[in-house]
Amino acid sequence: MTCQEMLRLLNEYIDGEIDPSLCAEFEHHLAGCDPCQVVIDTLRRTVTLYREGARYELPAAVHDRLHAELRRRWRARHGGSATSGTDAG
């Protein structure tokens, strides 16, 4: 698994489609990748906080902010291009 694949998984995580803690490949990548650990740790805490308040569905505004924040942190950590495709952001 690459860092970019991680980023894609995390987007699904924000969408509530997967739980990264259930994914062995996810954990395996984290074990060897410092930048991803930092980004994911922050993201997990944020998502958990919101979900405790909102059951499972994230409000659309929060959802959008998380996606944007994820990409921003990711770029800061990985130093460049972690996007692919149709994002105008």
Ligand SMILES: [Zn+2]
């Ligand atoms: Zn990584």
